[in-house]
Amino acid sequence: MCDWEEFQFVCGHNSSRLLSYCHFARTDPYHQCFGVKVIKHTWVQNVACQPCIDATRAAAMKRAARGGR
Secondary structure (H helix, E strand, O other), X not given: OOEEEEEEOOOOOEEEEEEEXXXXXXXXXXXXXXXXXXXXXXXXXXXXXXXXXHHHHHHXXXXXXXXXX
């Protein structure tokens, strides 16, 4: 059971980060864990995720290029 932390963004997306491997994943040559994913921490972010920020910026630039309509 590897330990993970989860980040929740205001856009509704989630992201996970590995904190530590379990014993089985540490001894496996490819660090494969077939156990459950244990979320140790959940962090609520007050911003959108990076792909959503990039999409919003691209849409704004496209509107600006068309003349702001």
